[in-house]
Amino acid sequence: MVTSPIFDLRPSDPTAERDIFVTTFRWMLLARTVDEKLAGLYRAGKIPGGGVYLGKGQEAVSASLGVSLQQGDVYAPLIRDGAGRLAFGETVIEALRTCLGSVLGPMRGRDGNVHRGRPKDGYLPMISHLGAMISVVNGALMAKRRRGEQHFVGATCLGEGGTSTGAFHEGMNQAGVERLPFVMLVTDNQYAYSTPTSRQFACKSLESRAAAYGFQAHSIDGTNLADCLRGLGSAVTQARNGGGPQLVIARLLRLCGHGEHDDASYVDDRLKNSPLGRDCMVVAEQRVIAEGWADKQEIQSWRAQASSEVEAAVVQVQTEASPDPYTERWSALKSTHLLDGFLNA
Amino acid sequence: MVTSPIFDLRPSDPTAERDIFVTTFRWMLLARTVDEKLAGLYRAGKIPGGGVYLGKGQEAVSASLGVSLQQGDVYAPLIRDGAGRLAFGETVIEALRTCLGSVLGPMRGRDGNVHRGRPKDGYLPMISHLGAMISVVNGALMAKRRRGEQHFVGATCLGEGGTSTGAFHEGMNQAGVERLPFVMLVTDNQYAYSTPTSRQFACKSLESRAAAYGFQAHSIDGTNLADCLRGLGSAVTQARNGGGPQLVIARLLRLCGHGEHDDASYVDDRLKNSPLGRDCMVVAEQRVIAEGWADKQEIQSWRAQASSEVEAAVVQVQTEASPDPYTERWSALKSTHLLDGFLNA
């Protein structure tokens, strides 16, 4: 894992609650800062592709998974995992390069926004088709096991809507049959785009799906960082220690539109005013202060540090070249000798 | 439902246990007779397509679903449902015409063996892709509901192996969301072709999948006709009476090869010698005798009746024409004006 140049947020004592909590909180802060910047760039028409998809309200659960993973693990985040990506080792500049279309980004302008990763480092780039990453993670874990690696874990993320896909089912079932060290994090943010959960599934709780695949189930309050750290930490540890596949269901409310183009006016006010509607950033900050782990001023300095990292990255990325279609290698194959000459003339 | 000409097996008093049991048993006998005939024709090289897929050992569970359904219901049987098909209203001759490639069969030689049905009568012809019929039944039920029909039920069948498909998941989930009067019968016959259940799923029991979709679960002993009638009768009744979707898991052992080309040498002897390995025909016959519902001689006469019906049908079908490729209408569209002239020249 390559960490962000100025942000090398490793807890100094990983057993100390304060250290982990504060570290994760700072990843959340950084992710929220990136997201807010992206929203601003979007409104200013500065996103080449035209769209951005944010993780507002989901930072706690996302970052908690990211910090629970380590080098050698496999991680396939999804659409609302800006925080987890950073915590796993993505740099701010990688994120921005992808969203702003810099040719220096990991996807070199070929793919954009949330579709980014670094497969060599175990960080897999999602395709859009929901559920499709699960079996890819399975395969990576099967390969690691076959090679005799040990103590590794694979994890991927999905919204509650994504659990309705056939790919989810086949992937979960496969992880169960192979008894992989796999963590499936489902963040139930109450909507799939505009679709409420009542139109998405009829089970009493998504946790009930764990038994259907031989997974162990965990429930977490996604608005509460402490609970996220506990639940995901425990799921990852169990998977790592031979406990087989784990399904973690986090509950919260998406605090943004599906994408920044969406005003999310369909979101039920009762949900907004319910405990699910709490902002995990606020809840986490309150805890930091209540525990005396940091004061307002210190938090303010973290925020400022996040801001300046993000601003600096944006400035740098905006000077970077976009991909040049005329020097671009228009080839989908590694085996150049097998390119079809007629099509590539 | 058109019933078989000589077999009009309706229980005279549907509340009388004897009547239902004996009626169902006789459908089972008829189905077993058809299957044995098909196996013989297969060995004699008389099956034009070359393959047959039998339901040996699964007659009780299959027929029990068939007799539990009624006119106006939707039924999409699968590969091992010869008995259920007959009980639902397929005639022996229809079955044989399809398997022997008579142009008078419901599929007119275009499709064969188990791929047959009469959609107009609610009897849907399966495609091969496992799990694909579930959502088709859902759609038919949604249409009936939309039209204001009442007290109808839809049912379909699958092997335990078929539950690993994405189509199974999406269909089950959809039935749950729409809260359809739907019965999903999964017959766990311990193998999917050669694959044992340990390589197919990791849940402790397939019943656990009911909760994942908001279904009610039922377990039945597939070797025991009484239990099949009870379990499927109750599931169908509950679905019919507004109880929402029902998942029925029947356990037994496949007593034949995957198809008649397969000697099934991979089947574990322990399973053969376990209660799962009992032949439902034998178990049911014992019950008939023990209860004094019929004696050996009467049962023998039923068997003879089944045989003569099947033999007569085979003789008739063998005189029937096969499809003629030169008069065949080679068109996949109803809208003949939209046929592509170049392709259909």
Place this chain on the structure above:
Amino acid sequence: MSVTYLEAIREAQARALADDPRVYIYGQDVGSFGGAFKATKGLAQQFPGRVFDAPISEDAMVGSAVGAAIEGMRPIIEMQFADFSTPGFNQIINQAATLYWRTQIPCPITIRLPSGGTSGSGPFHSQSMEALFAHYPGLIVMTPATVEDAYSMLLEAVAIDDPVIFCEHKFLYYHLKADKLPTESIPAGKARVARPGRDLTIVAYSAMVHEALAVAEELALEGTEIEVVDLRTIKPIDTDTIVASVARTGRVLVVGEAFPWGGVTAEVVARVATEAFGLLDAPPQRLNAKDTPIPYHPDLWAVHRPTARSISAAVRNLLQM
């Protein structure tokens, strides 16, 4: 008053719902939200219970449409993007497309695929999948290029007793406008000469028709008259109209936005070669997208797909042959 391509699609669905109680619309977010692109805006409110949200289950969406069709309904299925029809692919080609042939029971379903590239949509929200469906027997594949066709062909699609894959182009959704909805239309299965000419024929469909027309405009200034044939449906293909055009011009360039191996352009060129061989003054030519996934970055995308610029170059080249 003016009406966009997208509004035409909405209006056609409104009319289909109003005219025929057997019609309903099912897809992700199509209900009270009105769809990711707003193609069903207001319809759930206007037709209570007949426009409703699906789970993220494309296989089940299509499968259920077939079941409903067997029971006499005429469902419209909206895929959120054409690209997400892959999980529904099996039900489309093996269930819907074979039903009539197997059973003689018609399968009148319409599957709407918001298709094609728009700037920044990337590899998984930009695909033109018409060729996959056209390859399989039992499907009709429509690719409307105009506001009028978007409206009248969608109404036809719903009325047709066979499954129709309706490829509506996202690039045309907002920008393409007409004065009003049409009252008459060419029937499905017939191509349209979108612009007459005598020097060269461009055969195109969907968004590429407009790129072709732009090239025709450009070359007209130089005295070259390009005939543009809009295929309208790509299964069936109206070979006669194409051959008649080639008979007039002697030169043909076939343009498609899809990937270059196979697809509509290969099929059209192959037909021209077979049916109009003697009418050709030069080898028939094709222009497609590049043989890579569709890139995210607008600068890459603009070169990946054919545009007026690359079409114009191909036309000039062909005119020299």
Place this chain on the structure above:
Amino acid sequence: MSVTYLEAIREAQARALADDPRVYIYGQDVGSFGGAFKATKGLAQQFPGRVFDAPISEDAMVGSAVGAAIEGMRPIIEMQFADFSTPGFNQIINQAATLYWRTQIPCPITIRLPSGGTSGSGPFHSQSMEALFAHYPGLIVMTPATVEDAYSMLLEAVAIDDPVIFCEHKFLYYHLKADKLPTESIPAGKARVARPGRDLTIVAYSAMVHEALAVAEELALEGTEIEVVDLRTIKPIDTDTIVASVARTGRVLVVGEAFPWGGVTAEVVARVATEAFGLLDAPPQRLNAKDTPIPYHPDLWAVHRPTARSISAAVRNLLQM
């Protein structure tokens, strides 16, 4: 000793497993049972833990292969029938086929599709799906027609750093025999002149090569020399070899077993029309299966697909042109 096409496939897999520890085989019933067609017979026993059964989950089968490939493995995935690749279609075209282009990480997976028609297999166990995969960038599609190619191309498929769709023809499994396995081979991507001739070229692939050769035999008796080109891979297509053949013969018939809209025959005819226009003495022709699902009944099936008989008729017709 003689070796069948099917045995060649088994032997190639045995050798790939023996030569490279990164290779494994995954698919329904491929383990101790040896596969529905016995293409992996004995391999699970010979290579413990490296040949294992999958659940009935084609999507997950392919997805996991991509994940394993990212981690450096070289999986072989067996689909039980090509027709059952549809539930795995999304992972093939959107995950496997785009991985290298998106990330520069190679995706060396081989997906074996038991393809094509055999008597009585019906609409869902007979399909030739090569065109679907060839249309998508990022895949190599092989269609071996001989025992030798079945062996050497499968070994190549496993060695190639890109996803390969290996369409093996079920009709050839048992009947096609060779004396021994080859020690040398033409490289993938190159077509082969299966029989030289001067009067007309038949371009074919997979099982149709043998129908074409039968026709060439038949016509040779009448003094007509047919050249038969076996494409071997249909993505890429070896245009040069085709054009060179057309240069010799001036006439070309392209034969495929797949459905008639689009596909290999359209692509080849389109290329010939574009690249060899001046070399043609008559319009290029195609012959495909009929535009309906594949019928179950042997009598229908025999007329649905091209055979020596219908090819011969098409050849005679083309020779008159």
